[in-house]
Amino acid sequence: MEKSQTAVNTFVKETGAWIAAQLEACTRCGMCAEACHFYQGTGNPEYAPVWKIELLRRAYEQRFTLSGKFKLALGLEKAVTDADLTHWSEIDYYACTMCNKCSMVCPMGINLGSMIHDVRTGLSNAQAVPADLHAAVEKQENEGSPLGVTDAVFKQRIEWVADEWEIELPVDVKGADTLVVFSSIEVMKFPSNLAAIAKIMNAAGEKWTISTKGREVVNFGFYEGNEELTVLFASRVFDAAKELGVKRVMVTECGHAYDALRWSAANFMQVPAGIEVTHIAGVLGEFVKSGRIKLKPGAYDNDGAITFHDACKIQRRGSHIQEPRDILNILAPKSFKEMTPNKEEAICCGGGGGVIAIKDADPIRYAAFELKIDQIKKANAKTVAMVCSNCRLQFTDSVQHFNLDVKVAGLSQMVADALVEK
Amino acid sequence: MNWENILEFARGPFFQVALLVFVAGMAYRLVRVLALGWKPDRVKAKGSRVGGVAVSFLKGIIIWPFVPWVKNTFSRNPVIYLAGGLFHLGLFVVIFLGTAHMLVWKSLLGIGWFTLPLPIVDWLAAGAIVAMIALFINRLVNPVLKLLTGPAEWLNWLIVFLPMVTGYIMTHHLWLEYDTLFALHMLAVDVLLIWIPMSRISHFMFYFFAKAIHGSDFGKRAVTP
Numbered sequence: 001m002e003k004s005q006t007a008v009n010t011f012v013k014e015t016g017a018w019i020a021a022q023l024e025a026c027t028r029c030g031m032c033a034e035a036c037h038f039y040q041g042t043g044n045p046e047y048a049p050v051w052k053i054e055l056l057r058r059a060y061e062q063r064f065t066l067s068g069k070f071k072l073a074l075g076l077e078k079a080v081t082d083a084d085l086t087h088w089s090e091i092d093y094y095a096c097t098m099c100n101k102c103s104m105v106c107p108m109g110i111n112l113g114s115m116i117h118d119v120r121t122g123l124s125n126a127q128a129v130p131a132d133l134h135a136a137v138e139k140q141e142n143e144g145s146p147l148g149v150t151d152a153v154f155k156q157r158i159e160w161v162a163d164e165w166e167i168e169l170p171v172d173v174k175g176a177d178t179l180v181v182f183s184s185i186e187v188m189k190f191p192s193n194l195a196a197i198a199k200i201m202n203a204a205g206e207k208w209t210i211s212t213k214g215r216e217v218v219n220f221g222f223y224e225g226n227e228e229l230t231v232l233f234a235s236r237v238f239d240a241a242k243e244l245g246v247k248r249v250m251v252t253e254c255g256h257a258y259d260a261l262r263w264s265a266a267n268f269m270q271v272p273a274g275i276e277v278t279h280i281a282g283v284l285g286e287f288v289k290s291g292r293i294k295l296k297p298g299a300y301d302n303d304g305a306i307t308f309h310d311a312c313k314i315q316r317r318g319s320h321i322q323e324p325r326d327i328l329n330i331l332a333p334k335s336f337k338e339m340t341p342n343k344e345e346a347i348c349c350g351g352g353g354g355v356i357a358i359k360d361a362d363p364i365r366y367a368a369f370e371l372k373i374d375q376i377k378k379a380n381a382k383t384v385a386m387v388c389s390n391c392r393l394q395f396t397d398s399v400q401h402f403n404l405d406v407k408v409a410g411l412s413q414m415v416a417d418a419l420v421e422k
Numbered sequence: 423m424n425w426e427n428i429l430e431f432a433r434g435p436f437f438q439v440a441l442l443v444f445v446a447g448m449a450y451r452l453v454r455v456l457a458l459g460w461k462p463d464r465v466k467a468k469g470s471r472v473g474g475v476a477v478s479f480l481k482g483i484i485i486w487p488f489v490p491w492v493k494n495t496f497s498r499n500p501v502i503y504l505a506g507g508l509f510h511l512g513l514f515v516v517i518f519l520g521t522a523h524m525l526v527w528k529s530l531l532g533i534g535w536f537t538l539p540l541p542i543v544d545w546l547a548a549g550a551i552v553a554m555i556a557l558f559i560n561r562l563v564n565p566v567l568k569l570l571t572g573p574a575e576w577l578n579w580l581i582v583f584l585p586m587v588t589g590y591i592m593t594h595h596l597w598l599e600y601d602t603l604f605a606l607h608m609l610a611v612d613v614l615l616i617w618i619p620m621s622r623i624s625h626f627m628f629y630f631f632a633k634a635i636h637g638s639d640f641g642k643r644a645v646t647p
């Protein structure tokens with residue numbers, strides 16, 4: 001079968017009434033373009049969010065609507081071709097983090113982010129995925145992690161972290177309450193985050209554990225839109241949780257994984273009953289509020305202004321908007337300053353959705369980040385705090401690329417460093 | 423054949439056919455979409471889905487998407503907000519609160535309602551026409567809209583524009599005989615009625631679905647839509 005036919009079949013299969021109704025509601029007004037950091041950063045009209053679902057629309061109209069069939073017959077519009085797949089593969093994977101900011105701006109409220117995910121599924125089934133992104137997916141399939149964290153590497157990393165920071169990291173403890181699953185970005189690039197989170201969990205007296213089986217929270221299958229692998233990667237985590245008999249799974253500083261496990265999984269797989277999925281941002285808020293951990297007030301008030309970057313999947317798509325702010329208001333009551341826009345209207349960092357894993361996307365990833373630079377400058381911030389290590393990777397890389405005098409900080413780390421020993 | 427006959431035709435049988443096509447066509451579109459099936463969202467909600475839908479509609483109520491300062495995107499493309507808002511406002515006032523049109527509704531539905539004084543309706547009609555011209559130019563020059571606009575979009579514009587201008591010219595008794603203009607107005611209206619179910623002008627029906635889906639997704643995640 002031709003590739004394009006595979007993609008079209010996927011689009012048609014995915015198009016339930018909720019998708020069709022949204023495609024029909026679109027007035028092609030173009031307002032969503034101004035919401036997208038990739039369009040704003042580059043000015044390329046093909047990065048308009050609505051254009052990213054063009055193939056889905058064409059497949060739907062030509063299959064299900066009279067006007068679509070009519071336009072096809074008259075040659076006003078063409079059927080989806082293999083060349084189209086190649087073209088849109090770049091548009092949908094390079095220039096979208098699925099941050100869903102566009103749906104906040106669309107006057108019809110069309111949920112573009114999730115529809116772009118559906119387009120990716122079609123492209124994935126047709127094997128029109130950028131090579132380096134797909135290589136990372138395969139690596140996660142075969143080695144358990146897109147960054148090469150194999151069983152052996154994981155064990156060695158955990159031992160090293162425990163040693164280096166002199167901290168206890170419980171591994172495979174049956175009957176613990178909380179299964180903490182790190183992302184390999186933390187394991188490999190920000191290992192002190194492991195120590196920081198361990199310190200916080202221990203200080204709060206939480207009964208927690210890491211699992212050697214469910215050790216990777218990142219879901220590169222979800223980035224790609226690969227349904228089968230998304231389920232496989234998610235079930236590694238859920239199976240580990242079941243085996244250990246935990247009450248909840250805590251996603252650490254990773255956004256996409258939280259969207260997949262907490263807000264989407266039940267719609268594409270059987271999730272184990274009675275296991276809650278939470279995020280470190282929510283758990284930190286809970287610990288502070290209930291007094292299970294105490295923070296040194298004003299601990300960060302002497303290093304210039306601190307601002308908070310809202311991650312699309314943790315704040316806009318995950319609702320942990322207030323907790324980080326409550327914490328920063330304790331840690332830096334005088335120097336915490338908001339960027340504008342913020343909270344659910346925040347501008348995405350530009351690195352999520354797998355974009356940062358695609359080398360050829362670097363120029364537009366940096367272009368999108370320039371919006372963030374502008375925001376940081378306007379807030380006059382010296383430090384940017386965040387709760388997503390994927391954002392953090394994009395920030396550290398881009399801060400270096402643009403040679404900025406800005407400190408990038410994970411909130412867990414800040415909290416861990418400001419703990420008051422009881 | 424003279425204009426009187428054309429008017430009679432356009433107000434009579436043609437109008438009835440157009441109305442029928444409109445109603446049947448919209449029903450077909452709706453059924454066709456709904457028949458694709460609705461998959462329930464099985465994810466456990468954190469907030470209230472219904473609450474999200476309510477907020478989504480409250481924020482969306484016709485005017486809000488066009489209120490400039492609620493979205494930071496305004497400064498980058500003001501024409502679409504201002505002209506789009508003015509056009510829809512004018513359109514709704516003219517077709518629901520203009521006396522001539524209310525009487526049409528009354529003859530169709532059997533109930534009438536209060537109407538606005540002619541000068542107000544008239545100014546809004548003029549505003550809507552100017553806004554439509556602005557939207558037209560915007561579609562010509564904005565790079566994203568150039569990409570998104572094909573023959574169907576230009577036709578949408580034209581077919582909504584024609585009843586607007588003919589109605590306006592008629593009210594002001596300009597250039598042509600009143601009956602001629604009335605006939606042209608009615609022909610344009612009939613064409614519009616037939617065109618709506620075949621085009622994206624049907625967006626006003628699917629608007630309610632899209633907004634509800636949006637609100638429910640945000641409500642489930644306990645985020646303000």
Ligand code: HEM
Pocket residue numbers: 027029107108484487502505506507509510513557558561578579582623625626627629
């Ligand atoms: C619930 C009712 C409606 C809502 C929420 C709505 C909303 C919108 C929005 C958000 C746009 C895009 C922005 C813009 O170009 O202004 C739009 C465009 C448009 N609407 Fe509506 N609309 C409604 C009803 C109608 C009706 C009843 C008509 C005509 C009979 C209409 C005709 C148009 C046209 C022609 C455009 C395209 C303008 C252009 O060329 O850019 N709308 N509508």
Ligand code: HEM
Pocket residue numbers: 516517520522523526540543544545547548582585586587588589590591592593594607611614
């Ligand atoms: C059944 C359908 C319709 C009928 C019978 C009808 C009839 C009329 C009549 C009798 C007038 C008043 C002329 C006068 O005051 O001398 C008028 C004005 C007007 N009509 Fe319609 N009309 C219809 C639908 C529409 C539609 C769908 C639109 C817009 C898309 C429209 C736009 C206008 C406008 C802009 C005016 C001028 C209002 C003013 O300047 O105050 N009409 N129409």
Ligand code: SF4
Pocket residue numbers: 025026027028029030031032033049050105106107108109110112
């Ligand atoms: S803003 Fe919404 S209605 Fe307008 S073009 Fe984008 S998706 Fe379509």
Ligand code: SF4
Pocket residue numbers: 035036037038048049052095096097098099100101102103112113116348
């Ligand atoms: S989801 Fe985000 S990145 Fe993707 S098109 Fe929308 S605004 Fe752009």
